[in-house]
Amino acid sequence: MIELILPAIVSCIVAFFVVFAMTPLLIKFLEKRNLTVKDMNKKEDTMIARPGGISIVAGIILSEIVLYAFLQLNEILAITLTTFTAFLIGYVDDRRVMGGWFKPVALAFAAIPIIVFGVYGTDLAFPIFGTVQIPVLYIGLIIFMISITGNTINSIDVLNGVASGFMVIASFSLSVCLFIMQNYEVAIISLPLGFVSLAFYKYHKIPSKIFPGDSGALTLGAMYGAIAIVGSVEIIAAVALLPAVVNSFLFLSSVKQIVEHRQIKGKPVEHTDDFKLKATNDKTAPVTLVRLILAGGPLTEKQVGFAIFKLAIFSGILAIITTFLMGINS
Amino acid sequence: MKSDLYGFLFAMWVLILLGGGILVTILGPFSISGFGLFDMLITSIIKAMIAIILVVIWILILSKLKNWIFRKEIDS
Numbered sequence: 214m215i216e217l218i219l220p221a222i223v224s225c226i227v228a229f230f231v232v233f234a235m236t237p238l239l240i241k242f243l244e245k246r247n248l249t250v251k252d253m254n255k256k257e258d259t260m261i262a263r264p265g266g267i268s269i270v271a272g273i274i275l276s277e278i279v280l281y282a283f284l285q286l287n288e289i290l291a292i293t294l295t296t297f298t299a300f301l302i303g304y305v306d307d308r309r310v311m312g313g314w315f316k317p318v319a320l321a322f323a324a325i326p327i328i329v330f331g332v333y334g335t336d337l338a339f340p341i342f343g344t345v346q347i348p349v350l351y352i353g354l355i356i357f358m359i360s361i362t363g364n365t366i367n368s369i370d371v372l373n374g375v376a377s378g379f380m381v382i383a384s385f386s387l388s389v390c391l392f393i394m395q396n397y398e399v400a401i402i403s404l405p406l407g408f409v410s411l412a413f414y415k416y417h418k419i420p421s422k423i424f425p426g427d428s429g430a431l432t433l434g435a436m437y438g439a440i441a442i443v444g445s446v447e448i449i450a451a452v453a454l455l456p457a458v459v460n461s462f463l464f465l466s467s468v469k470q471i472v473e474h475r476q477i478k479g480k481p482v483e484h485t486d487d488f489k490l491k492a493t494n495d496k497t498a499p500v501t502l503v504r505l506i507l508a509g510g511p512l513t514e515k516q517v518g519f520a521i522f523k524l525a526i527f528s529g530i531l532a533i534i535t536t537f538l539m540g541i542n543s
Numbered sequence: 544m545k546s547d548l549y550g551f552l553f554a555m556w557v558l559i560l561l562g563g564g565i566l567v568t569i570l571g572p573f574s575i576s577g578f579g580l581f582d583m584l585i586t587s588i589i590k591a592m593i594a595i596i597l598v599v600i601w602i603l604i605l606s607k608l609k610n611w612i613f614r615k616e617i618d619s
Contacts, residue, residue: 339564339567347587458555459552459555506548524548524549531553
């Protein structure tokens with residue numbers, strides 16, 4: 214454990230400061246090239262640089278290289294390659310408008326490094342009841358998990374700062390759970406995800422100066438899923454991600470097909486005269502987490518963001534309780 | 544509404560715990576023999592089918608729960 218402290222500190226510093234220093238330069242670069250999109254929740258026509266996934270993936274890759282230099286673990290290579298593949302898939306979607314099926318299907322390929330390096334167990338651990346061995350089924354679970362986590366984080370990237378802020382809470386909760394389970398190596402591998410998200414949140418929080426784009430959201434989500442598999446904490450990771458899972462579940466169960474948000478005609482949310490967010494009565498619009506939060510009345514974008522963060526903290530606590538329940542049967 | 548959301552998250556968590564219990568209880572001890580080299584493959588396929596059925600049931604329960612908790616908002 215003691216020998217892991219230095220690699221952990223160095224990789225976290227690299228993760229945070231690479232994103233912290235690189236993102237302002239990326240914003241200038243993207244603005245100069247007119248790679249901006251309109252912020253739909255602002256009164257004035259505000260153009261925001263996108264995609265910020267470039268600085269996110271740079272922070273992750275450099276910090277994981279530092280960790281690999283210290284630890285030489287195949288787990289680091291598998292997680293980094295999966296994350297980078299997810300970034301490339303997201304970047305393609307940022308530059309070209311792809312169909313609704315593109316990301317879920319393409320993300321299945323991002324899981325290949327985990328399978329090739331064989332850095333997974335075949336036991337699925339559940340709290341209280343113990344484990345179940347599913348050697349063949351587990352391969353399918355790996356593919357499914359990366360696709361689900363990537364798209365789930367992408368689906369929650371709807372307001373300023375929400376995706377990165379949510380990821381800060383979920384990933385640090387997951388790291389705490391890994392430390393509780395004494396899975397120290399994977400816990401340390403997971404820490405850069407939280408620090409990268411935290412540094413990016415500085416520029417993504419309201420009012421956003423940059424959006425992560427599909428490349429950023431898929432990078433964060435796929436790395437989270439990869440850590441869950443490599444650390445054998447799939448159920449705990451799912452619990453920490455529950456608000457985002459609820460959002461995807463509500464969306465899919467109301468539209469009943471896999472489509473991009475831009476393909477949906479009905480608007481779940483509109484603006485009041487003072488530009489607060491308000492749930493619509495449009496029956497063709499999907500039910501989403503934001504729409505349900507707004508069901509009690511109009512709120513500012515910042516208030517909705519904080520409501521989501523509180524839900525993320527609640528799920529993080531449930532994840533930690535789940536971790537302690539894991540110990541009951543072991 | 545926000546308390547309903549916390550309730551829904553908590554219900555999802557309980558369903559995960561219960562679903563895990565059912566999976567471990569049903570799938571854990573399940574194995575087939577008598578097919579030689581194919582024992583593991585056949586066992587895995589049957590386990591996969593049972594797991595998929597359980598997931599479908601889980602989603603249906605969650606869907607009913609969603610309609611029950613958020614009925615007012617979804618109908619409006």
